[in-house]
Structure formats: structure tokens, C-alpha cells
Amino acid sequence: MQGIFSLTGFFLIVLLFFMQWEVYVKNIIITFSVSSFILSGFLLYLGIVNEEHILLALSALTAAVRGFFIPYIMLYSLRKDTWRARESEPLMGTATSILISVLIVIFAYILYRSTLYGFIKVPEGSLPIALMLQGSFLMISRRNTFIQMVGYMVMENAIILFSGYIFPGLPFVIEAGVILDLIGIVMIFALLMRIRENTISSGTPDSYENIEELKG
Amino acid sequence: MTVYVLPIIISAAGALLSVVPVLYFEETVSVAASSLSLLASIWILFMPGFNGTFLFIDGLSKLMLVMISAVYLTAVVFSITYLKYIENPLFRKKIYFLLLNLFAFTMLLSVSVNNLGWIWVGIEATTVTSALLVAVENDETALEASWRYIIVVSIGLVISLLSVVLIYGASKNLLLSSLFLSHNPDNLRLLTLGVLMGIIGYGTKAGIFPMHTWLPDVHGKAPAPISAVFSAVLLPVALYAVERLMQIAPFLIIKNFTLILGILTVVTASILIGVQKRYKRMFAYSSMENMGMVLIGLSLGGYGFAGAVVLMISHAFAKSGVFFLSGNLLSRYKTTLTSGINDVVKQMPVTGYGLLFGSMSVTGLPPFGSFFGELMVIYALIKNYGIIIAGVVAVFLILAFISLNYHVGRMLFSESGNPALKKMEQGRTAIIMPVINIILSFGVVFFIPQIISILQR
Structure with a gap:
């Protein structure tokens, strides 16, 4: 079990590294979908081994919503917003972002060992923490709103991984509520993107330095 | 239990009925739903407390x-x-009232449920239901404010979700009523960590320093009634x-942490009020x-807790009134700049004096x-x-008082220099509602003993 968890965490981190250096938004969304299916597979395995029906249901829900439905909605929106297909001006270069990603993994390990490990006693528990921090880094290092949304969902995936393995038994209704909320947020996100495209007529749409009303 | 779920059910029903394709039906049904919801809430006020599987x-x-x-x-x-007065709304009136009713529903649900996880789901759902309401004015700034709101608040709520997981890990339970009563002594540190993370996460949604960055953007750009509900x-x-988390783990470290966050929030906001150029952002910082x-009051407990609740209720009425009035100003003066507004007491006397007392x-x-x-x-x-x-x-409260009332x-x-300006007062509803709310914020004074008694019961 421990080995499978470590392997899942490792794959998810590698996929996140790929998202970090990728500039084509479509590829990032597809990578997120793959990472969600991997997470779903892990939950399925966990559910079978522990004979927990809740984990089986959560696995199915993760695959359906995070693996398929949400990436589908995002790709559908992206097809209409052709100018969003590529992150034209990332805030930092590929080499820098990968270096920071590696440092984040090391930092997460140190952070986990010096804080949570004392209570949880699961050696590989730093993997979800690293994933969470990486997700937040993906959000702040990119201007593209689709990639920011993916970063947010990576953070949530990390928590699902964390709770699924370390604290199994979290009431299913909570997990289902989380997923329903996520669907709502993504739908609103897609709608906002749609409207933004119609509202913004010229210039670089992901740059908002000149919005006077939001200063102060 | 039936009585206790009434406000939740009524607001949900109001939301569903808002989309019925009959002319003005959404307005009628929303007024009916909100009125019935208020009546049911007042009824519950006189009922004994309730502790069930779903509600607390x-x-x-x-x-x-x-409130x-x-x-x-x-x-x-x-x-x-x-x-x-909104020239190019983002969506039809029916959708606006659907979302407003759903927004109220999620808030009523959040304060009624007996499960920490459900509180999280409810508060996260407030983001889903309110994000589009922020962007009703349908311009680039409104959309950007809405986007910032979703991103910043969602990250905060991810931290709260982690907090829920940690608290579950420490207690193997998420029922508030059980968590209040007992803790596993072996996992107190994990519980403490979970509660601290929850305070940071929910603090983001409450606009607590340093996670407050979304707050002035949203309050400043959302339409007046939505700013009012937000604030x-x-x-x-x-x-x-946050209070429920503190009740679960009433430890000194948590109280001190919350107190520090509260003080930093007061200090930051008081300084920022003075430098604002736009009145809605200024009220947001207020x-x-x-x-x-x-938050300071909640961290202190006892009199502090009672004071916090009195302040919360009085502020709710006063600030909603102030935001309604700021909407009146915006619809007439067509600017959010403080420097663009002059002579309000002469041109819009009810709005002007209402704003004075509200401030x-x-x-x-x-x-x-x-x-x-x-x-x-x-x-x-x-x-x-x-x-x-x-x-x-x-000292910082006084600073905030001087800055806000000066602006x-x-x-x-201040004189507009244009004697030809005619009276610009809004219609009756637009001035009656804020005035009622500001009067209610004064009326709270007469109910302080009752509020304390209800809290102690």
C-alpha cells in the first residue's frame, strides 16, 4: 500500500513538473486529466484493498468529474478562446520554474517532517503537501486563467490524495460536496471566460495592470 | 426539526421559483421568500436550541x-x-434573483448545520453562488474583480478543507456537537494545527489580514445590494x-493567534481607509x-464574544444601509471617485443624511x-x-473613524459650485430600505441584554 501511494504521489509530481514547463494550455489540461485518472486509480485500489465502498464511489466520482467532465468543459471553452491556447508571457522562464518546483518538493519534505510528521507518522505524507504547494505555485507563476484554474484543482487533488490515504473514512457526503462545488466553480469560471472574451475587445486580455478601479 | 429548516427550505424554494417564466414573478417570489425566511428565523429565535444529526x-x-x-x-x-440603473447587466433579472436567493440559501445553511464538513461545503457554495453576482455590471473591471474573488477565496477554502481533513484525522468525527464535548488527548496537536489552518482559510473569506486582497475589489465593484450582502x-x-473552530479547540495558542490576526486587520484597514480615492472601496476597508x-472579540470570549456579536449585528444593518446608499450615489453621480461627489445633502438629502448616520x-x-x-x-x-x-x-479605531467620516x-x-443642479433623490424604495437598516443598527442598542441572554442560553 505504502509503495502504491508513493508511486502515485511521484507520478502526480512528475506530471506537475510537466505542467510547469508546458506553455500550451491544452496540454496542461490534458495532463491534469491524466493526473486525475491516476488519483482515481489509486482510490480504486485503496477501496478494493480496504473493502471501502466509499472510496470506490469517490474513485468513480473523481474519474468522472475531475478526469473527464471538468477537462472537457475547459477544453470546450478553450476551443472558442483560441488566443488562450498558449501562455505567451509566463512570469518566469522554464528553467527557473522547474528549479523552484524542485525546491518546493524539498521544502515540502522539510516542512512535513518538522510539523505534521510528528502527529501522522506516515513517512511519505510529504507528497500531498508538495503537490499542494506546487499547485499554488502553478497558480501564481502563470497569467493564463485556465492554468490558474488547473493549479487550484491540483491543490484539491492533493487534499483528496492526502485524506484518502492518511485519513480514510472522511464522510463521503463531504467529498461529494467538494466535487459538486468544484463543478460549480469551473462552470462559473468557464462562463466568466466566455464573457471576458466578449467584453475585452483589444490588447492583451490576461493583463490587467490598467484597471484603475481595482487599485488601492 | 421542521421549524429549524424553514429558512433554508424557503430560500431554496425562492431560488427555484425565481426562474418561472411569468412577468415580475421573480421579484414577487423573492420578496415572499425573504420575508417568510425572516419570519421563520424570528420564530426560531423564541424556540429552544436544537441538536440533531443534521442541524445544530x-x-x-x-x-x-x-441577521x-x-x-x-x-x-x-x-x-x-x-x-x-444597471445599463448592461450580465444576465436577466430572473437569473439575478435565482443567484441572490441561492446565495442566501447557502449562508443560511452554513450557520445551521451540525457538521464541520457541511459548513465548509456551505461556505464554498457561497463562492459559487455569488461570483457571478459580483460581475453583474458586466465590464472588464467587474469580471476581473469576480475572477480575483474566485481564485483568492478558493485558495483560502482549500486551506480550510485541509483543516477539515486534519480535524477529522484528530477526532474521527466532524459533528460540531460531539467535537465541542470531547477531544482525543493524543491528537490535541493535530487538532490545534487543523483549527489554526481553518482560521486562516475561513479568515480569507472574512477578509482578515493578510488574506483580504479580494475584499475591496469585490465590494468596490459589485452592485450595491450585493456589496451590502457581502459586507x-x-x-x-x-x-x-472561525468561532465554531475556536469552540472546538479553545486553547490559548488559538486565541492568541486569532487575536493577533484581528489586531493586524484593524490596523491595516484603519490605515487603508484614509488613502482610498473611491468611496465603495473605503466602505469595504471599513x-x-x-x-x-x-475577530478580536471572538478570540477573547465572555464579554468580548458578546460584544463581537452585538457589533456584527449592528454592523450588518448599518453597512448594508451604507452600501445601498452608495448605490444611490453611483446611479446618480455615475462615479465611484470620492472627489467626484459633492453637495449630497442638498441634492439627495435623505441619501446624504442616511449616509452621515450610517457612517x-x-x-x-x-x-x-x-x-x-x-x-x-x-x-x-x-x-x-x-x-x-x-x-x-x-487609536486605530479612532483613526478609522476620523478618516471615514472626513471623506x-x-x-x-462640500459645495458643488453648480447652483443649477436639481434634486436627484432616488425613488422611495431606494431610500426607505437603507434608512430602515440604519435605524435598525441603532435599535440593536435596546436588545443588547436579550442578545446576551440568547447567547448564554
Whole structure:
């Protein structure tokens, strides 16, 4: 079990590294979908081994919503917003972002060992923490709103991984509520993107330095 | 249990019925739903507390239900008039009322449920239901404000979700009523860590420093009735979650952490109020300052807790009134710049004087309820931490008071230099609702003993 968890965490981190250096938004969304299916597979395995029906249901829900439905909605929106297909001006270069990603993994390990490990006693528990921090880094290092949304969902995936393995038994209704909320947020996100495209007529749409009303 | 779910069910029904394709049906049904929701909440106020599998209704929940329902009703009524002044709305009126009713539903749900996980789901759902309402004005700034809101608040709520997981890990339970009673002594540190993370996460939604960055953008750009609901009840709903976490783990480290966050929030907001050029952003920072004071009160317990609740209720009425009035100003003067507003008392006398009293109320001037709330918090602060810390907080409260009332006074009384300007007062509904709310913020004073009694029951 421990080995499978470590392997899942490792794959998810590698996929996140790929998202970090990728500039084509479509590829990032597809990578997120793959990472969600991997997470779903892990939950399925966990559910079978522990004979927990809740984990089986959560696995199915993760695959359906995070693996398929949400990436589908995002790709559908992206097809209409052709100018969003590529992150034209990332805030930092590929080499820098990968270096920071590696440092984040090391930092997460140190952070986990010096804080949570004392209570949880699961050696590989730093993997979800690293994933969470990486997700937040993906959000702040990119201007593209689709990639920011993916970063947010990576953070949530990390928590699902964390709770699924370390604290199994979290009431299913909570997990289902989380997923329903996520669907709502993504739908609103897609709608906002749609409207933004119609509202913004010229210039670089992901740059908002000149919005006077939001200063102060 | 039937009575206790009424406000939740009524608001949900109001949301569903809002989309019925009959002319003006959405307005009628929203007014009916919000009125019935308020009546049901008042009824619950006189009922004994309730502790079931799904619901947990104590004194705090009862007061929150009344506060949310009252602001919900006034916001619905005010919206009917205000929507006419939005030139290019993002969506139809039916969708607006659907979302507004759903927004109220999620808040009412959050303060009624007996499960920490469900509180999280409810508060996260407030983001889903309110994000589009922020962007009603349908311009680039509104959309950007809405986007920032979703991103910043969602990250905060991810931290709260982690907190829920950690608390579950420590207690193997998420029922509030059980968590209040017992803790596993082996996992107290994990529980403490979970609660601290929850305070940061929900603090983001409450506009607590340093996670407050979304707050002025959203309050400044959302339409007036939505800003009113955000400021008056959404921020307190997030603080309600913080209070529940503190009740679960009433440890000194958590109280101190919350106190520090509260003080930093008051200090930051008080400084930022003075440098604002736009009046809605200024009122947003004033909300942040009040939430800081509420957080300080919650961290202190006893008189501080009672003061925090009194302040929260008085602020809810006053600030919703102030935001309604700021909507009147915007619809007439067509600017959010403070420097663009002059001579309001002559041109819009009811709005002008309403704003004057509203500003006094939100900055804690006697005899408004917020003054007594702040006084109780300061008293508890002196009692627990001595005069120096209380003095620092009081200095920044005074700074906020001077800054906000200076700007408001300048807008109300400075001469426009144009004697030909005619009276610009809004229609009756647009001035009656804010005036009622500001009067209610004063009326809270007469109910302070009852509020304390309800909290103690």
C-alpha cells in the first residue's frame, strides 16, 4: 500500500513538473486529466484493498468529474478562446520554474517532517503537501486563467490524495460536496471566460495592470 | 426539526421559483421568500436550541439566521429598484434573483448545520453562488474583480478543507456537537494545527489580514445590494465558522493567534481607509476593520464574544444601509471617485443624511449598537491583555473613524459650485430600505441584554 501511494504521489509530481514547463494550455489540461485518472486509480485500489465502498464511489466520482467532465468543459471553452491556447508571457522562464518546483518538493519534505510528521507518522505524507504547494505555485507563476484554474484543482487533488490515504473514512457526503462545488466553480469560471472574451475587445486580455478601479 | 429548516427550505424554494417564466414573478417570489425566511428565523429565535444529526442551532446560530434573513429581505427589495440603473447587466433579472436567493440559501445553511464538513461545503457554495453576482455590471473591471474573488477565496477554502481533513484525522468525527464535548488527548496537536489552518482559510473569506486582497475589489465593484450582502452577512458567516473552530479547540495558542490576526486587520484597514480615492472601496476597508474587531472579540470570549456579536449585528444593518446608499450615489453621480461627489445633502438629502448616520454607525459612534459592541470588546481586551494593547486598538479605531467620516463629510457637505443642479433623490424604495437598516443598527442598542441572554442560553 505504502509503495502504491508513493508511486502515485511521484507520478502526480512528475506530471506537475510537466505542467510547469508546458506553455500550451491544452496540454496542461490534458495532463491534469491524466493526473486525475491516476488519483482515481489509486482510490480504486485503496477501496478494493480496504473493502471501502466509499472510496470506490469517490474513485468513480473523481474519474468522472475531475478526469473527464471538468477537462472537457475547459477544453470546450478553450476551443472558442483560441488566443488562450498558449501562455505567451509566463512570469518566469522554464528553467527557473522547474528549479523552484524542485525546491518546493524539498521544502515540502522539510516542512512535513518538522510539523505534521510528528502527529501522522506516515513517512511519505510529504507528497500531498508538495503537490499542494506546487499547485499554488502553478497558480501564481502563470497569467493564463485556465492554468490558474488547473493549479487550484491540483491543490484539491492533493487534499483528496492526502485524506484518502492518511485519513480514510472522511464522510463521503463531504467529498461529494467538494466535487459538486468544484463543478460549480469551473462552470462559473468557464462562463466568466466566455464573457471576458466578449467584453475585452483589444490588447492583451490576461493583463490587467490598467484597471484603475481595482487599485488601492 | 421542521421549524429549524424553514429558512433554508424557503430560500431554496425562492431560488427555484425565481426562474418561472411569468412577468415580475421573480421579484414577487423573492420578496415572499425573504420575508417568510425572516419570519421563520424570528420564530426560531423564541424556540429552544436544537441538536440533531443534521442541524445544530444554538443562540449564535439563531442570531445569525435573523441577521442573514433581515439583510436578505432588504437586499431583495432594494435590488428591485437598483437593477433598473444597471445599463448592461450580465444576465436577466430572473437569473439575478435565482443567484441572490441561492446565495442566501447557502449562508443560511452554513450557520445551521451540525457538521464541520457541511459548513465548509456551505461556505464554498457561497463562492459559487455569488461570483457571478459580483460581475453583474458586466465590464472588464467587474469580471476581473469576480475572477480575483474566485481564485483568492478558493485558495483560502482549500486551506480550510485541509483543516477539515486534519480535524477529522484528530477526532474521527466532524459533528460540531460531539467535537465541542470531547477531544482525543493524543491528537490535541493535530487538532490545534487543523483549527489554526481553518482560521486562516475561513479568515480569507472574512477578509482578515493578510488574506483580504479580494475584499475591496469585490465590494468596490459589485452592485450595491450585493456589496451590502457581502459586507453585512457573508463576512460574518465566515467568522461564524472561525468561532465554531475556536469552540472546538479553545486553547490559548488559538486565541492568541486569532487575536493577533484581528489586531493586524484593524490596523491595516484603519490605515487603508484614509488613502482610498473611491468611496465603495473605503466602505469595504471599513468592513474589514469591523471584522477585525469582531475577530478580536471572538478570540477573547465572555464579554468580548458578546460584544463581537452585538457589533456584527449592528454592523450588518448599518453597512448594508451604507452600501445601498452608495448605490444611490453611483446611479446618480455615475462615479465611484470620492472627489467626484459633492453637495449630497442638498441634492439627495435623505441619501446624504442616511449616509452621515450610517457612517457614524459603522465607525462606532454612540448611540449606535456598534459603539456598545466595540466598547465590550475593548473592555474584554483591557481585562485580558491590559491597557496598552487595548490602547493601540483604540487609536486605530479612532483613526478609522476620523478618516471615514472626513471623506464622507466632504462628499456630503462640500459645495458643488453648480447652483443649477436639481434634486436627484432616488425613488422611495431606494431610500426607505437603507434608512430602515440604519435605524435598525441603532435599535440593536435596546436588545443588547436579550442578545446576551440568547447567547448564554
